[in-house]
Amino acid sequence: MIALGDLPLLEPATITALGQSFAEAGADSIHVPTHEGRRGHPVLFGARHFSALSSLAGDRGARSIIEANAARVLEVEVEDPGISIDIDTPADLEAARER
16 A cells, blocks of 8 residues: 555545555556546555566556556545545645535
């Protein structure tokens, strides 16, 4: 699982939903949470993808692996807007507090 540290509003139920989806699908799959049609984080990768993940470089992250394996991607709908609310600046923090 690739989980970003700047998503403090992420709900534990999202992790549970990804784990349940993975348990049903297996090691070839990639599980991406979605909320209201928007993809977010964390992303759960099956073991098949470990080699590709370990060779990543640069700031693009694992997006290239997701794109290259589009047929293996399973979107997991969650009731968690926190999958895409990252806190990078003081203004982001203030906006999150207002939610």
